[in-house]
Amino acid sequence: MNHLATLLVNGVSLGCLDALIALGFVLVFKATRVVNFAYGSLLLLGAYVIGRTHDGLGFPGAVLLAVAVTAAVALVVGVVVLRPARLADPGTLAILTLGVDIVLATELTRRIGTDLLTTGDPWGARVVTVAGIQVPQTRVAAAAVAVLLIAALLVALTATDWGVGLRASAERPATAALLGIRQSRVAAGAWGLAGGLAATAGLFLVAFPAPGIGxxxxxxxxxxxxxxxxxxxxxxxxxxxxxxxxxxxxxxxxAGYQDQLAFLGRGIGDVAPYLVMLLVLLVRPAGLFGSREVDRV
Structure with a gap:
């Protein structure tokens, strides 16, 4: 029972981080209908900036710089690279983001080389033990930061002009444009915010289970x-x-019950989320909460 409880607590903490990563991915799609395959390299960029600058700026300063740099690069991708091709079909735009991802990831990989970069985070390998359940402090910090950022973002989506404009543009683009909502500004905000979220998620993603930016x-x-x-x-x-x-x-x-699931093959923990995704899509092709398109004839 203690093993199951430990897995559940660790699963929820990891899930909060995964939700933060997915939220940046969804924001761009919601605002622009672009599947942003460059999101992974943006996350790597944020972690790289922290790894290179935390010695000189300190950890908080490095994090703030990483968020600013990654948000700026994401904004450049959205405004400079994709906006001129905004009338292209969604597949072409997705391929453009894939090209950006390859270029950016290749350059970052070259710069990292064989160096072992760390983020200089204050949690290290320490763990928190509550009622016999051990949770790495990095996971606790990641869950706390993710919850705060997600809550702030949800408030922004409902209580700010930008958030209302984003939701209006996502649901009725033509109507939103007629009402004076500048969709280019909404899209730019979504790209910049997604970049900032990517940098924050990158900080925690590279800190556990093995610290090191690769x-x-x-x-x-x-x-x-x-x-x-x-x-x-x-x-x-x-x-x-x-x-x-x-x-x-x-x-x-x-992953925790790998031995009991050995008949499914090794590494089932990496594949299991995709299996769940496929099962859900068989029942709900638009996802659990996605908008279903209705064709009238």
Whole structure:
């Protein structure tokens, strides 16, 4: 029972981080209808900036710089690279983001090289023990920061002009334009905010279980964002939260009971979230909370 409780607590903490990653992914899609495959390299960029600057700026200063730099780069991708091609079909725009991801990830991998970069976070390898349940402090901090950021973002989506404009543009783009909502400004805000969220998530993603910034962080981010976002619904912020928690719990439980699931093959923890995603899509093709398109004839 203690083993199950430990897995559940760790799964929820990982799920909060996955939800934060998926939320940035969903924000861009909700505002622009672009599947942002560059999100993984943006996350890696944020972690890289922290790794290179925390010695000189200190940990808080490095985090603030990483958020600013990643938000700026994301904004450049959205405004400079994608806006001129905004009338292209969604597949072409997705391929453009994939090209950005390859270029950015290749350059970051070259810069990292064989160095072992760490973020200089204050939690290290320490663990918190409550009622016999051990949870790494990094996971606790990640869950707390993710909950705060997600709550702040949900408030922004409902209580600010930008948030109302984003929701209006996502639901009725033509009507929103007629009402004077500048969709280009809404999209730019979504790209910048997604970049900031990517940098924050990157801080925690590379700190556990093995501290060190490597090229695999970007792939790991997409590996969490895609099933979480698709499972919950690509245009649903609520779905991103539920999908992130589902992915975190599924991956943790599958890895924790690897021996009992050995007949399914090794590494089932990495595949399990995708299996859950596929099962959900068989029943609800738009995801749990995604908007279903209705064709009238």
């Amino acid at each position: 090229a695999g962080a970007g792939q790991a981010a997409l590996g969490a964002a895609i099933p979480a976002a698709v499972l919950g619904g690509l245009d649903s912020t609520t779905g991103a939260l539920v999908g992130g928690l589902a992915v975190g719990l599924t991956a943790t439980l599958a």
